[in-house]
Amino acid sequence: MMIEDMKFVKNFKKITNDAWFKGWHERNGGNLTYRLTEDEVSAVKGFMNEDSEFTPIGINVKNLANEYFLVTGSGKFIRNMTVSLEENAGIAKVDETGENYKIVWGLINGAKPTSELTSHLMSHSIKKEKTNGEYRVIMHSHTTNTIALTFVLPLDGKVFTRELWEMATECPVVFPSGVGVVPWMVPGGAAIARETGKLMNDHDVVIWAHHGMFCAGETLDLTFGLMDTVEKSAEILVKVLSMGGKKQTITSQNFRDLGKAFNVDISEDYLG
């Protein structure tokens, strides 16, 4: 079986294709990383070239030592992932110290992993620890309506969470831990990775003001679904604000009742 016939690779391509059609990935905007399972690593071993040089990650991600990630490439277009994966994405291996990575498959012709690799690996490291290894996906998208809201709402995770929850009844069930917000920062380095990481401790969704969104999840489908749910809610909010604002809404007590009915722990932090 070729790499491109493997299920995780097919899923990766499907999600990038879907995200492109959502309008979240203009030009080279956005990036996606997936941490391979042990079985997937064994299945692709024959295709890997372990001779390449290690490159510093810029942070230490000790608990990701010897892990393999399917990563989109820097400057590459999400819309082209389905056209040629090995030109636009690759598999990166983290070394034993958790400080360096090397490309073992793909990213041919001298291509490099996403410029947001540091934020991705920082988030993977935190989520691996917090979820006992269950979470495998980090996705960064330039979600139009969520970005628009960062020009209008206070850059406060509590405000964003409550507003987004109110726009669609299932939101608190889909992201009960709410969203975090990072103020505008220079993208592509260790500083924004650390700020994102701090918020990933408590949330699966982190909004980058005037830039986009980071989502974390167990599977490619769930992570895409989370991004889609938050962005749809943001779209409703943009429409509501454009129509003159809320005239009625879901109340704190409604949310408590929802939590009980769906057996979801909805934090009182957002129900004041």
Ligand code: 2HA
């Ligand atoms: O261009 O999205 O954040 C890739 C990005 C940088």
Ligand code: ZN
């Ligand atoms: Zn971006």
